[in-house]
Each structure stands twice: as C-alpha cells, then as structure tokens.
Amino acid sequence: MRVLLIFFFCLIASTGGYSQELNFTVTINSERARTQNKDIFEQMKNSFEQFLNGRSWTEDQFTVSERIKGNMLVTINDMPQVGFFEATVQIQALRPVYGTSFETLAFNYVDREWSFEFKESQQMEFSRYSYLSEITSLLAYYAHIVIGIDYDTFAMEGGEPYFEIANNIMSNAQQAGRNGWGQTTGSRRSRFWLVDELYNSQVSKPVREAFYLYHRQGLDLLISNPEKAYENILISIQKLLEVNDTQPNTILVISFMDAKSDEISKVLKNAPMEIKEQAVEALIKVDPNNSRKYNDILKD
Incomplete structure (x- = not known):
C-alpha cells in the first residue's frame, strides 16, 4: 500500500x-x-x-x-x-x-x-x-x-x-x-x-485523522493547492483540540506537538489571516506552553 x-x-x-x-x-x-x-x-x-x-x-x-x-x-x-x-x-x-x-x-x-x-x-x-x-x-x-x-x-x-x-x-x-x-x-x-x-482508544482516533490531514492533505498540497492545504492543516489542529478537550494530556497530542510545533509556526506564516486566527486560537489551547510562538504567527 x-x-x-x-x-x-x-x-x-x-x-x-x-x-x-x-x-x-x-x-x-x-x-x-x-x-x-x-x-x-x-x-x-x-x-x-x-x-x-x-x-x-x-x-x-x-x-x-x-x-x-x-x-x-x-x-x-x-x-x-x-x-x-x-x-x-x-x-x-x-x-x-x-x-x-x-x-x-x-x-x-x-x-x-x-x-x-x-x-x-x-x-x-x-x-x-x-x-x-x-x-x-x-x-x-x-x-x-x-x-x-x-x-x-x-x-x-x-x-x-x-x-x-x-x-x-x-x-x-x-x-x-x-x-x-x-x-x-x-x-x-x-x-x-x-x-x-x-x-x-476511540477518543484518540481524531489524532490519527490529523496525521493524514496534516501530511497528505496538508503539507503535500502546499505547492499545488495551498488554499486547500491550509484548510486541511487547520482541520488537523482542530482535531487535536477535539481530543484534548475530551481527554487532556494524551500522549498522541503531546507527541504530535513535540514533533510539529516549530514547523506549524513556520508553515502557517503564509496562510490566510482567517486560517491563522482560527489555528492560533486552537493551538494555544492544545499547547499553551508555546503560546508566544503561536501568537507570532499573527505578526506580519
């Protein structure tokens, strides 16, 4: 496969x-x-x-x-x-x-x-x-x-x-x-x-969906279809928030952010402002320790 x-x-x-x-x-x-x-x-x-x-x-x-x-x-x-x-x-x-x-x-x-x-x-x-x-x-x-x-x-x-x-x-x-x-x-x-x-765990299933959306439907499309890519990256972050709201401090959410926090901050710099604002709001809730990093996404 x-x-x-x-x-x-x-x-x-x-x-x-x-x-x-x-x-x-x-x-x-x-x-x-x-x-x-x-x-x-x-x-x-x-x-x-x-x-x-x-x-x-x-x-x-x-x-x-x-x-x-x-x-x-x-x-x-x-x-x-x-x-x-x-x-x-x-x-x-x-x-x-x-x-x-x-x-x-x-x-x-x-x-x-x-x-x-x-x-x-x-x-x-x-x-x-x-x-x-x-x-x-x-x-x-x-x-x-x-x-x-x-x-x-x-x-x-x-x-x-x-x-x-x-x-x-x-x-x-x-x-x-x-x-x-x-x-x-x-x-x-x-x-x-x-x-x-x-x-x-059924609770953590959205994190696995986020793996796919962020990578295959997000990063892989950034060159060919950036609008769709940013939308899917946002959805992947929102899925992390969904899991975090249901069961805080899950290993998968923590591991995802440990791997992606710096990358997400750089990738979203070029996203439309509406995407940025929604993403930053979710990111701060999912990973509050890096709030300053995520707020920087909104700066020109």
Whole structure:
C-alpha cells in the first residue's frame, strides 16, 4: 500500500524492490555508564541498527529511497551491574514532503523507562508471538509504531495492522513485569498508553485523522493547492483540540506537538489571516506552553 502511494507521489527512484522498511541511525550516549569497557556501546549501536534496518517488518516492497528515515538516541542513565542498563530512549521518524526536498518530523517520542540486559556478541532474537528479550521487544515495538504512523500519514488509518502488532508485542512483554509496558506507571507516558491510544482508544482516533490531514492533505498540497492545504492543516489542529478537550494530556497530542510545533509556526506564516486566527486560537489551547510562538504567527 505505501509503495503504491509513494509511486503516486513520484518519489520512487528505482524499479528494484527491497524488503527492509527502516533506515535508522542509533546513537548510544554512555557518558553516565560506570564501565571501562566502552567497546560494548559500539556493539550495542551496531546490534540495534542491524536489528531495526536489516529485517522485513511488512509484506510491502520498499526501494532504498523509500525507507523510513529515523533516529534513536539511547541515553544510558545507570549501569547498576555488569551487563544491565537503565536508559532513556528518544525515537524520531521522518517523512518526505511531496514536491520538495523537505523532510518533516512525523514522530518524536521519549521513553523514559527502559531497563535491559546486553552482553557482547548477544543474539538478537525476536518473535511477535512471544516475549524473548527486553531489547528486541522494545525495538520491534517502536519499529511497528514508526511504520504505522508513517502509513497513517499516507492513508487514513493506514497504520492499523502495525499498531495491532505493536499492541501484541506490548501484551507479551507485560508478562516479564518490566517498567514501561504496564498501565500502572506514574504517568500515561508508557508503551502501554502509547499503543492504547493508537490502536484501542476511540477518543484518540481524531489524532490519527490529523496525521493524514496534516501530511497528505496538508503539507503535500502546499505547492499545488495551498488554499486547500491550509484548510486541511487547520482541520488537523482542530482535531487535536477535539481530543484534548475530551481527554487532556494524551500522549498522541503531546507527541504530535513535540514533533510539529516549530514547523506549524513556520508553515502557517503564509496562510490566510482567517486560517491563522482560527489555528492560533486552537493551538494555544492544545499547547499553551508555546503560546508566544503561536501568537507570532499573527505578526506580519
């Protein structure tokens, strides 16, 4: 499905097909790790990248130019014992904008509760039907989240099959009792709540609609049909407000704004004043911490 959509966008650079969907760069920040063996972090980086980039996550065919670009920053917060790590993970995924050389940040999320074991020459085994390790479960979980969101930006609710798999990975991982997979965490920023909002929650459905409207019916049309593009960007923001009014501080709304606040401020600068005024009113309600940034949209 995604390949056909990209073909429609004229972004396919070659006719050969490849199965790998991701092109992620992994960075390991090990400054806080209490170990002299720094080589293990280079192995960790290479293992994580190979796991994410070297396998097929879907049944679709991707060319090299179609692969989803992204970054994963793993910050080691502590190493309480040899081979055991406590970390924060930031995941970012990019999406091309039709007719331009610009890549928009489609997903930006910080996971603050990851503890895992990693040893030299560790095998990276994974099954979507059972929990085998904390590392491969988390990496596979976010691989499917990223692919699902990417597909959502090209077709309305196009990521549904991948959020279902991420939900299954989460359910299997809960059995291990590790932090981040359950719903009893101190906040809603956990893997449980993220996939719950993407896959299970009807309240959050308008955010997924916003992914499509903002990207495919908004950014992708800015050159060919700017009037329609600005209208759809406004509708996407209003859908975020709809969710925020019903259930404040949802992960999806926060994540959307974390990825888009700067971009939205720049894009709307050239919008008609009526669109600007309605958008700013909604944005300030959805993301009050950035009110000054949004008010600047109204300045000439």
